[in-house]
Amino acid sequence: MIRTMLRSATVALALVAGLIAATAAPAAAEEGTPVSWSVTPADAAGPDGRVSVEHPIDPGAETQDHLAVRNLGSEEVTFRLAAADGFYNDNGRFDMLPSDQQSVDAGTWIDLPESVTVPPGGTVVVPFTITVPEKAEPGDHAAGIAASVLSVKQGDGAGVGVESRVGFRVMTRVTGELAPAYSVTNVATDYDLSWNPIRPGSIDVSFDVVNEGNTRLEVSGVLEIAGRSIAFPGKTEHPQDVLPGESRSFSLTVDQVWPLLAIPGEIELAPTVTTAGGEETTVAPSSTGVFVWAVPWPQLLLLIGMVLVAMALLWRRGRSRRRLDALLEQAREEGRRDLAMEGRR
Incomplete structure (x- = not known):
């Protein structure tokens, strides 16, 4: 009966990350x-203070x-x-494939018991073996190991199987030639205009970083x-690790930017x-140009309005002057006619 219910729905909870491996994971049965x-x-002898497992292993070799x-x-x-198999999610945190998805890489290299029984308040140490295939490609291969419990929860008259997991990252570096490489793709820019002419707008820039090499990159x-x-990432953001073949998207906003037509x-x-050996080396840096059109429409409209007002004032002033000149000419003409009539008398 339980197997039938578990086939109907299995939900994987709790990320498998080295940073949370040492914390307790609550899971309750019905x-x-x-x-x-x-x-x-x-x-x-027991926990040794590590939060993850990392081993360099030759193709065809194994380690325990x-x-x-x-x-x-x-x-x-x-x-x-x-x-x-392991991967980094969009937030840069490590996770592993749920139990209903089949691994094809480093997750298949790990051999460990199917289960372990632990007494209340106790700790049990379990050995496992990592065996690298002879034809494994050099570079970094990520996997995760998790301990899980299954519980059955009732909902709408049907039982739902819930799998709760806690574990840690296992990173295997297959020895051989390492070739770190990356590219920047899908660059998009936009200027967010403020229609208040005395307020600046903002620039939005988004792009993807693709790991095209065979080593894990911290971008x-x-x-x-x-x-x-x-x-990027910001001081308060999680480090952005990218495994070979993965990509990471970044979106940046620059506030308080005046529209200067072309930026x-x-x-x-x-x-x-x-x-x-745990040391960090910098990959050859790169620079990718970006360009943003920032047409100052509010400022242009304000300028056009000011020009139109000035032209209206000048036209009105010229019209008033022409009218005054016409009145003066009319007065002079009437004065000449009056003088002519006086002379005839």
Whole structure:
């Protein structure tokens, strides 16, 4: 019965990220005591302080490591263990494929038990093996390992299976020639005009950074435009790691920019690569030109209005002068006629 309900709907909850691996993940069945647990990398003795696993491995070779599952609840729990291909989501946080999607890369290289039973308040260390295929391409390959529990929740008379997962990142760097490379694509610019002529507008710039190499890149850079420098990602934003074949979208806004008809700028990128020894090296930086049309329509309309008012005033002044001149000429003509009539008398 439960299998049938689980086939009908399975929902993957909780991101599998190294940064949250050491935290407890609550999951409750329909009835009974809520389950809380944590999953971290470990050595044979227990958790060793790592938040993720990273290994350089030769093609055709293997390495062994450990994970620790800690049961924070008051009842014994059997956790399902699984590995899957990993990726970075649009927010730059690490995740792994849900259980209903098939892995094709590093997630298939990890061998570990299907489950582990942990007593209440206890911690169990589980060994696992990473085996790299002989024909694996050099570079970085991401996967994740998670411990999960299944619960059944009732809704509208039907049971819904919910899978709650907690885990950590497993990054395997297959040894060989590393070739970091990237490109900037889909550059789009727009000027957001303020129709108040005494207020500046803003510039919107969006673009994608594509990882075309075989190493993980941490993408960062600066947008230089309108005399301003906008760093991305910002100081309060999550680092933007991009795996080989992935892309990351950026959208930047520059406020308080006056419309100066044509505004050029540049996107300056300087990604970094983490070596097998943990050191960071900078990839050759690049610069991509951008151009924004910023037609000052409100200011032009205001200027045209001022010119029209000035022309109207000048025309009215000229008309008044011509009328005055005509009145004076008429008065002089009448004066001459009066003098002529006086002379005849």
